[in-house]
Amino acid sequence: xxPQPTLSLPRTVALVGLMGAGKSAIGKxxxxxxxxxxxxxxxxxxxAARCSIAEIFETxxxxxxxxxxxxxxxxxxxxxxxxxxTGGGAYVDPETRALMRDKAVTVWxxxxxxxxxxxxxxxxxxxxxxxxxxxxxxxxxxxxxxxIYAEADIIVDSTAQPADRTTDQVLEALRxxxxxxxxxx
Numbered sequence: 001x002x003p004q005p006t007l008s009l010p011r012t013v014a015l016v017g018l019m020g021a022g023k024s025a026i027g028k029x030x031x032x033x034x035x036x037x038x039x040x041x042x043x044x045x046x047x048a049a050r051c052s053i054a055e056i057f058e059t060x061x062x063x064x065x066x067x068x069x070x071x072x073x074x075x076x077x078x079x080x081x082x083x084x085x086t087g088g089g090a091y092v093d094p095e096t097r098a099l100m101r102d103k104a105v106t107v108w109x110x111x112x113x114x115x116x117x118x119x120x121x122x123x124x125x126x127x128x129x130x131x132x133x134x135x136x137x138x139x140x141x142x143x144x145x146x147x148i149y150a151e152a153d154i155i156v157d158s159t160a161q162p163a164d165r166t167t168d169q170v171l172e173a174l175r176x177x178x179x180x181x182x183x184x185x
Contacts, residue, residue, distance in 0.1 A: 020119035031083035108152035
């Protein structure tokens with residue numbers, strides 16, 4: 001079987017979704033398959049702030065964090081095409097969402113509650129999950145954020161299947177989306 005032709009991206013692919021959806025795991029694989037750099041917005045925010053996201057939340061609050069996140073994502077979107085993993089709340093911010101919609105192809109990695117919970121329950125670095133029962137918090141975030149994530153250009157279900165399979169699905173969805181975008185109206 002012949003491999004798929006290389007996909008040429010005119011702009012950055014920004015992965016959005018809740019914590020545990022697989023944005024970093026899928027993003028790294030996707031970048032490798034596309035021959036593009038992978039950038040984690042959260043890592044860039046921590047580098048710029050010289051402290052962890054948890055420390056930013058604790059010291060300055062979420063509004064301050066979101067403003068810094070918006071500045072970092074804006075700067076990243078001005079760079080040549082790459083695969084960008086964003087924090088779970090980035091796309092929810094209207095200004096950040098507008099930036100991503102203008103300068104990137106947005107891909108929502110949609111996952112069910114049990115999948116998300118299974119992926120995040122062993123980790124302690126999630127500031128939003130420290131405020132009560134993590135499964136209830138995730139369910140509340142899903143209720144509030146999923147209607148906004150649904151505005152993404154592409155939606156791919158992130159299930160308990162191997163990450164390489166989900167990466168294949170993202171690649172196919174990107175091919176379809178970019179082909180439709182190029183087609184004459």
